[in-house]
Amino acid sequence: MKKTLITISGPTAVGKTKFSIELAQLLNCEIISCDSRQFYKEMSIGTGVPSSIELSTVRHHCIQHKSILDRYTINDFEIESNEILNNKFKTNDFMIMVGGSGLYMDASINGIDKFPEIDLGVRNKLNKQYEVNGIEFLQNKLKELDLKYYEKIDIYNSRRIIRALEVCISSKKPYSSFLNKTKLNRPYKVFPIAINIERKDLYKLINNRVDQMLISGLLNEVKLLKKYKSLTALQTVGYKELFDYLNSTKSLETYIEEIKKNTRRYAKRQITWLNKKNDILWIDRSYNVKSIVSTYFDLK
Numbered sequence: 001m002k003k004t005l006i007t008i009s010g011p012t013a014v015g016k017t018k019f020s021i022e023l024a025q026l027l028n029c030e031i032i033s034c035d036s037r038q039f040y041k042e043m044s045i046g047t048g049v050p051s052s053i054e055l056s057t058v059r060h061h062c063i064q065h066k067s068i069l070d071r072y073t074i075n076d077f078e079i080e081s082n083e084i085l086n087n088k089f090k091t092n093d094f095m096i097m098v099g100g101s102g103l104y105m106d107a108s109i110n111g112i113d114k115f116p117e118i119d120l121g122v123r124n125k126l127n128k129q130y131e132v133n134g135i136e137f138l139q140n141k142l143k144e145l146d147l148k149y150y151e152k153i154d155i156y157n158s159r160r161i162i163r164a165l166e167v168c169i170s171s172k173k174p175y176s177s178f179l180n181k182t183k184l185n186r187p188y189k190v191f192p193i194a195i196n197i198e199r200k201d202l203y204k205l206i207n208n209r210v211d212q213m214l215i216s217g218l219l220n221e222v223k224l225l226k227k228y229k230s231l232t233a234l235q236t237v238g239y240k241e242l243f244d245y246l247n248s249t250k251s252l253e254t255y256i257e258e259i260k261k262n263t264r265r266y267a268k269r270q271i272t273w274l275n276k277k278n279d280i281l282w283i284d285r286s287y288n289v290k291s292i293v294s295t296y297f298d299l300k
Contacts, residue, residue, distance in 0.1 A: 003089040003188040004297070007105055008098040009274055010195035011267035013205040015285055017050050019195060020098040022289040024058040027094040027297065032061045032081055034099035034108065037236050039066045039077075042225060045218045046238040048209070068225075068233040074107050081108040082186070089188060094297070102273045103153070111184040116171045126162045126169075135235075141165055146174040152273045154266060156240060159232040191296070194274050197285045203264055210260050213238065222246070237262045 006027075008020045024031050033039075037047040041064040049064060061084050066072045081097070088095050097105060130138055138161045143150045145168040153160055164175035171178075197205075222242040228234060229243045238259050245255040274280060283292065293299070 003092070004094050005085060005109070005186075005188050005190050006094060006096045007109070007190060007192045008096060008195070009100065009102065009105065009192065009270075009280070011197075011202055011270045012048070012100050012263060013209045013267070014195045014197050014202060016098050016100070016195060017048075017054060019287065019289065020096050021050075021054055021058050023293070024096050026289060026293050027096075027299070029092050029094040029096060030059045030061065030088060032084055032095065032097045032108075033063045034077070034081070034097050034101050034104040035063075036074075036077075036099075036101040036104050037233065038063050038099070039072060040064065040068045040233050041066065042068050042228075043221070043233065043236075043239070045213050045216050045221045046236070048213075068228055068231050074104055075112050077104050078107045078112055085188060095188075100270055102270065106180075109186065109190055110180070113179050115167055115178050118166050119170045122169045123162065123166045126165055130158055130162065135161070138162065138165065142168075145169070146176050148174065149176040149179075152269055152276075154237075154269070156235060156237055156262065156266075157232075158235045192277070192280045193292075194280045194282050195285055195287070196282045201285075202267060206263050206267060207260050210238070210256065210263060214256060218242065219252075237266055 006023065008016050008023070010016050020031050035047065037043055038049050039062060040047075043049075044064070050060065055063070062077070062081065085095055097108065099105065126138070135156065135158050138158060139150070139155050142155075142161050142165055146164060149164055153164070155161065167173075167175045167178065218238065219242060222239055223246065225234060225239065226243065226246060229239075234240070234243075241255045241258045241262065245252060248255070281296070
């Protein structure tokens with residue numbers, strides 16, 4: 001039997017970190033994060049990085065191991081995560097990958113799709129349009145050219161939108177038509193799990209989480225990062241809105257509500273992404289982790 005990579009998905013704030021740690025303790029294994037914003041050491045509060053106690057309980061990989069000044073792509077993650085897996089599977093039967101960045105998780109498991117050559121003039125034009133017209137202009141253009149991809153990505157990630165648009169424009173085909181073409185035969189099997197929760201309860205968790213981030217000092221974290229706000233890593237819900245607040249005369253409460261609204265929208269897109277997959281074991285947030293282990297994983 002192949003070694004087993006257990007992937008843990010679900011919308012933001014649903015409790016993926018807690019479940020992954022409980023599961024890792026029972027399976028005596030380690031965890032790889034595939035949250036594309038938790039990679040960066042300068043971003044702690046607004047990305048929901050596990051606490052120091054949680055990180056000390058089980059060994060984690062790919063958390064705050066890069067700087068926002070580093071260039072770290074989805075291809076880099078695919079290579080790094082599989083180097084970790086290949087090394088750990090020499091002595092472990094199980095590994096866990098957890099996070100809400102579905103594209104990164106898919107890339108690690110299935111490899112990177114091949115895309116056509118890009119006209120650099122298109123890329124430069126899109127970057128200029130972003131500078132002049134803002135991200136909403138790019139969002140609307142992607143919605144027009146590739147609705148399928150628009151509906152499943154983080155539409156506040158300007159780098160990802162520009163990447164998709166430059167492929168759409170250069171190839172005259174939707175970006176999504178190039179996805180999921182490459183399937184690699186990894187030397188491990190994958191057991192996907194996702195955590196489910198009623199939508200109204202999820203939204204309460206999201207609102208409470210945002211409030212807690214503000215109490216923990218998110219605004220101060222954003223102020224320290226203000227001079228880097230144009231970097232790709234910081235085009236993220238929670239940071240983007242507070243950067244706007246620092247240059248606005250509107251109240252802080254207005255922007256806090258905007259963070260909550262955009263986070264709820266992001267969670268909805270995560271759920272839509274997961275619902276399109278057929279092989280996921282959905283578990284309720286009131287799970288019994290010991291029961292899950294005894295039912296699905298042979299520890300003999």
